[in-house]
Amino acid sequence: MAERRQMVDRVLGLLAGTAVGDGLGAPFEGSATVPSTALDLWIFSPRTLHHTDDTAMTLVLAEHLSRSGGIDQVVLASDFAAAWYQEPMRGYGGGAAQVLAAIADGADWRRAAVSVFEAGSWGNGAAMRAAPVAVVSTSVPEAAELGRRSAEVTHAHVHGRHGAALQAAAAYLALHSGPNRPLDAEAFLVDLTDVVPAGPWQEKLARVRALLGREASAEEAAASLGHDISALGSVPLAVYAFLRHAEFPEGAIRFAVRCGGDTDTIAAMTGALAGARHGYSGLPSSWTVRLESAALLHRIAEHLTHDRSTGGSTGPHRPEQ
Numbered sequence: 317m318a319e320r321r322q323m324v325d326r327v328l329g330l331l332a333g334t335a336v337g338d339g340l341g342a343p344f345e346g347s348a349t350v351p352s353t354a355l356d357l358w359i360f361s362p363r364t365l366h367h368t369d370d371t372a373m374t375l376v377l378a379e380h381l382s383r384s385g386g387i388d389q390v391v392l393a394s395d396f397a398a399a400w401y402q403e404p405m406r407g408y409g410g411g412a413a414q415v416l417a418a419i420a421d422g423a424d425w426r427r428a429a430v431s432v433f434e435a436g437s438w439g440n441g442a443a444m445r446a447a448p449v450a451v452v453s454t455s456v457p458e459a460a461e462l463g464r465r466s467a468e469v470t471h472a473h474v475h476g477r478h479g480a481a482l483q484a485a486a487a488y489l490a491l492h493s494g495p496n497r498p499l500d501a502e503a504f505l506v507d508l509t510d511v512v513p514a515g516p517w518q519e520k521l522a523r524v525r526a527l528l529g530r531e532a533s534a535e536e537a538a539a540s541l542g543h544d545i546s547a548l549g550s551v552p553l554a555v556y557a558f559l560r561h562a563e564f565p566e567g568a569i570r571f572a573v574r575c576g577g578d579t580d581t582i583a584a585m586t587g588a589l590a591g592a593r594h595g596y597s598g599l600p601s602s603w604t605v606r607l608e609s610a611a612l613l614h615r616i617a618e619h620l621t622h623d624r625s626t627g628g629s630t631g632p633h634r635p636e637q
C-alpha cells in the first residue's frame with residue numbers, strides 16, 4: 317500500500333512537473349534569454365499557471381495509456397485530434413495543428429503526419445508529451461519504443477521520433493531512480509545513449525556529459541545544446557537541466573526556464589523528469605497550488621497507477637508483431 321502511494325506520488329509528480337514547467341515557462345517562450353529578475357516576478361506571483369499544448373497533449377497520452385495500458389495508434393491519433401479540436405488555442409505548433417486538423421477531418425494518421433512536411437515534423441511536440449509512457453513500461457528500451465510509437469502519429473521525422481524516445485527513456489530512469497541516494501548521472505547518460513543511434517543524438521549526449529563536468533551555466537548549455545523548437549535542439553537541454561540539479565527539482569525547472577528559447581517545452585520536459593524522481597510531494601506547493609488542471613492531474617495519476625499496480629485489465633504493453 318505504501319509502495320502504491322509512493323508510485324502515485326511519482327506519477328503525479330511526472331504530470332504536475334510537466335504542467336508546472338509548462339506554465340512557468342510559457343510567458344517566456346521565444347525569448348532568447350530569461351533574466352532572473354523577470355523569472356522571479358513570475359515564480360513568486362500567485363497567478364494561475366495555465367498550460368499550453370505541452371501539458372494538454374501529455375494528459376491526452378496519459379489518459380490513453382490508463383485506458384488501454386499500451387498504445388493504439390489509430391485511437392491515440394484521434395484522441396490528440398479531439399483535444400486540439402476542443403481547445404485549439406493552447407499554442408500548438410503550426411504544422412502540428414494542420415496534422416491534427418487533417419486527422420480530425422478523418423485522414424489516416426500515416427498520411428496526415430507527412431502532409432505538412434514531406435519527411436514529417438522534427439519539432440519537439442512528440443518529445444514534450446512522451447513522459448507518461450514510462451509509467452506503463454517495464455524497461456528502458458520498452459519506454460523508448462513506446463515513445464517512438466506515441467510520436468509517429470504526428471511526428472514522422474526520424475528526429476521527432478528519437479526525441480520522444482529519449483525523453484521517454486529519461487522519464488523511465490527518473491521514475492525508477494532510488495530516491496534516497498544521489499542520482500548517478502553517468503549511468504543515466506550511458507542508458508540514454510543506448511536508445512539513440514550514433515550521430516547527432518549521441519553527440520549531444522556527450523556534450524551533456526561534458527557540460528555537467530564543468531557545471532555549465534544556462535547560457536552556456538543553451539549555446540552548446542540548442543534551445544529551439546526542434547527535438548534535437550531541446551530534449552538534450554532538458555536532460556541537462558534535470559541532471560544539473562538532480563536533487564533539487566525547483567532548481568532544475570528554474571534552470572530550464574533560464575535557458576531561454578522554447579522555455580515552456582524545455583521546462584515541461586525537465587519538470588517531468590524532476591517530478592518523476594522526487595514526486596508531487598517534492599515539487600514546491602507554492603507552484604502546484606497554482607496549477608489550472610490540478611484536479612485532472614490527480615485523477616489521471618490515480619488511474620494510470622492503479623492499472624499498473626493491480627496488473628490492470630490490460631497488462632503490460634506488448635510490442636506489435
Ligand code: F2R
Pocket residue numbers: 345368369370406407408409410411412413433434435436437438439440441442444473545546578580581
Ligand atoms: N507553437 C509553439 N509556440 C509558438 C508560439 C505559440 C504562441 N505563444 C501562442 O500562444 O499561440 N509552441 C508549441 O510548439 C512546439 C511543439 O511543436 P510541434 O508540436 O512539434 O509542432 P510542429 O508544427 O510539428 O513543429 C514545430 C515547427 O518546427 C518547424 N518544423 C518542424 N518540422 C519541420 C520540417 N520537416 N521542415 C521544416 N520545418 C519544420 C516548423 O516551423 C514547425 O511549425 C512547442 O514549443 C510547443 O510549446
Ligand code: MG
Pocket residue numbers: 368369370406407580581
Ligand atoms: Mg507549448
Ligand code: MG
Pocket residue numbers: 345578579580581582
Ligand atoms: Mg514550446
